[in-house]
Amino acid sequence: MEIEQVLKEAIKKSINKKFALDIADELVMVEIPRDSSWGDYSTNAAMRLTKILHQNPRVIADALAEELKTQLPEAELITVANPGFINFKMRKTTLANIINKILEQKDDYGRNNIGNGEKVLVEYVSANPTGDLHLGHARGAAWGDSVTRLMNFSGYDCLREYYINDAGHQIEMLGESLISRYFSCFGKEYPLPEDGYHGPDVIGIAKQIAQEDGDKWLNADQTERLKYFKERGTDLELEKIKRDLAYYRVSFDSWIHEKFFYENDGKRIKDVLDTMKNMNLTYEQDGALWFKSTQYGDDKDRVLRKKDGSLTYLTPDIANHVYKLQRGYTKLVNFWGADHHGYVKRMTYALEAMGYPKGTLEVDLIQMVRLVENGMEVKMSKRTGNAITIRELCDDIGVDAARYFFVCKDVATHFDFDLGLARKQTSDNPVFYVQYAYARMHSIIESCPEFKKVESYDLLKEEKETLLLKHINEFPSVVADAAKTRMPNKICNYVQKLAQYFHSYYGSYKVNNKDDLELTNQRVGLVLATMVTLKNALNLIGIEAKDKM
Numbered sequence: 001m002e003i004e005q006v007l008k009e010a011i012k013k014s015i016n017k018k019f020a021l022d023i024a025d026e027l028v029m030v031e032i033p034r035d036s037s038w039g040d041y042s043t044n045a046a047m048r049l050t051k052i053l054h055q056n057p058r059v060i061a062d063a064l065a066e067e068l069k070t071q072l073p074e075a076e077l078i079t080v081a082n083p084g085f086i087n088f089k090m091r092k093t094t095l096a097n098i099i100n101k102i103l104e105q106k107d108d109y110g111r112n113n114i115g116n117g118e119k120v121l122v123e124y125v126s127a128n129p130t131g132d133l134h135l136g137h138a139r140g141a142a143w144g145d146s147v148t149r150l151m152n153f154s155g156y157d158c159l160r161e162y163y164i165n166d167a168g169h170q171i172e173m174l175g176e177s178l179i180s181r182y183f184s185c186f187g188k189e190y191p192l193p194e195d196g197y198h199g200p201d202v203i204g205i206a207k208q209i210a211q212e213d214g215d216k217w218l219n220a221d222q223t224e225r226l227k228y229f230k231e232r233g234t235d236l237e238l239e240k241i242k243r244d245l246a247y248y249r250v251s252f253d254s255w256i257h258e259k260f261f262y263e264n265d266g267k268r269i270k271d272v273l274d275t276m277k278n279m280n281l282t283y284e285q286d287g288a289l290w291f292k293s294t295q296y297g298d299d300k301d302r303v304l305r306k307k308d309g310s311l312t313y314l315t316p317d318i319a320n321h322v323y324k325l326q327r328g329y330t331k332l333v334n335f336w337g338a339d340h341h342g343y344v345k346r347m348t349y350a351l352e353a354m355g356y357p358k359g360t361l362e363v364d365l366i367q368m369v370r371l372v373e374n375g376m377e378v379k380m381s382k383r384t385g386n387a388i389t390i391r392e393l394c395d396d397i398g399v400d401a402a403r404y405f406f407v408c409k410d411v412a413t414h415f416d417f418d419l420g421l422a423r424k425q426t427s428d429n430p431v432f433y434v435q436y437a438y439a440r441m442h443s444i445i446e447s448c449p450e451f452k453k454v455e456s457y458d459l460l461k462e463e464k465e466t467l468l469l470k471h472i473n474e475f476p477s478v479v480a481d482a483a484k485t486r487m488p489n490k491i492c493n494y495v496q497k498l499a500q501y502f503h504s505y506y507g508s509y510k511v512n513n514k515d516d517l518e519l520t521n522q523r524v525g526l527v528l529a530t531m532v533t534l535k536n537a538l539n540l541i542g543i544e545a546k547d548k549m
Helices: 003-019 046-054 057-071 092-096 098-109 135-153 170-184 200-213 222-247 258-280 314-326 336-351 390-397 397-408 420-423 430-447 463-485 488-506 517-540
Strands: 041-042 077-079 083-088 119-123 158-166 254-257 282-285 288-291 301-305 331-337 360-364 370-372 415-420
Touching: 003 041, 003 046, 003 057, 003 083, 003 463, 041 331, 046 057, 046 083, 057 077, 057 083, 083 092, 083 170, 092 098, 092 463, 098 463, 098 517, 119 135, 135 158, 135 331, 135 360, 135 370, 135 390, 135 397, 135 463, 135 517, 158 397, 170 200, 170 222, 222 390, 254 258, 258 282, 258 301, 258 314, 301 314, 314 331, 314 336, 331 336, 370 420, 390 397, 390 420, 397 415, 397 420, 397 430, 397 488, 415 420, 415 517, 430 488, 463 488, 463 517
Parallel strands: 119 158, 119 331, 158 254, 331 360, 370 415
Antiparallel strands: 041 083, 077 083, 282 288, 288 301
């Protein structure tokens, strides 16, 4: 059991014994004080109990501290500070016990069960297959992938899904744009749609089709030609998207096509519309079918089927979300671009109207990225082909830096991506700083005698050793919290501090001491445990732990 959990259990037992109260785990807070002279850990439990017990928090804290001295043999000293904090100084051997646990668990250290098997379907990226993935997609891809890594590591039954918008106007425009570029390959004219796709990737696909098929489509039936170019173009764009995501270390368990909901004469969509009609959630007016979304808080009712018989984007999307739930997932999480802000409510209202519990769908919006170099914004435009793509970014600064910079800031905030900083091979670059810490650890281990397990790490008494031990002890709870809150930037904060503590330790103490082999062995154990922790943390955000820099 991690030290934080040991402390929580002891606090709960002491509260129960002194005040006959059963307190839930989440009400007992344990943290590492800013000033280590106060203790290794601290709790504000006494102040939280003030409203319940109607007593002065200092009086409550004094009573709890006395009981804790009995309940917590792992603590060397328990003290009380105003207005009612209880501080714990742990026995050095208690903190150091984590070393053997980490070395036994290895890649599983930090794994926890906060998710308790909850079935969660997470949708992210889901970019239209009409062009290359750009920086906005890169941020969502790195964030979504890191969140799902954390959730799967924390006991959730998490499915990673990509929804492919391969039906509708944008695919029509892709087909027409490809035909125009295909005709150009043979010196022929074909109008390029005003709202079509002008990027170099479209030109490249058109050339590929011309090389493969020759001029057979120049005089083909127009309907057949458009159908082919739409399908071939979508397939080739999707293949490219999958290659770029794999290069970026982003993977999916499931790829769902919008076309899927139009198969069998649109049965899945019809079933959803019939269900909504039977639940009195729709009405017809001016030849269109409307969803009574104002009854659920929307500012106006929403059209599901236009008067020309075509469906709005909302309709197959409702069918898609219902299908997710029909597959047994009880929680849906979507990572969408900030431009979908107004759309979130429509989707949540639709699911609530159909009887699904409030909170079934949660949507986290991903704010815009601004690429900055030498203090100047680097402009990008997908339509004109000037966009910086994921692949170009990774080729420039490396996959590790690209992923780390996108994950280290909360996606709810706008982000300036500093290209110059990302390229630096110095400690100013946060990902380099962390990876260099791991490489240093590896170098130390290579130069030291082979580690021999010991039962007690009683020689690890230095303050900087204690800081490292406390921090690696905290890792499982940090992982659980990052998974629960869907905030992988907390892992970035964690590894920065771990690297800082290690660099400071490395600069202050010699690990390989030939005059004291027992101390050397225990310090090697600490370095090995720190390596495992750092590697596991980096893996959760898709960053490589490098042996050499």
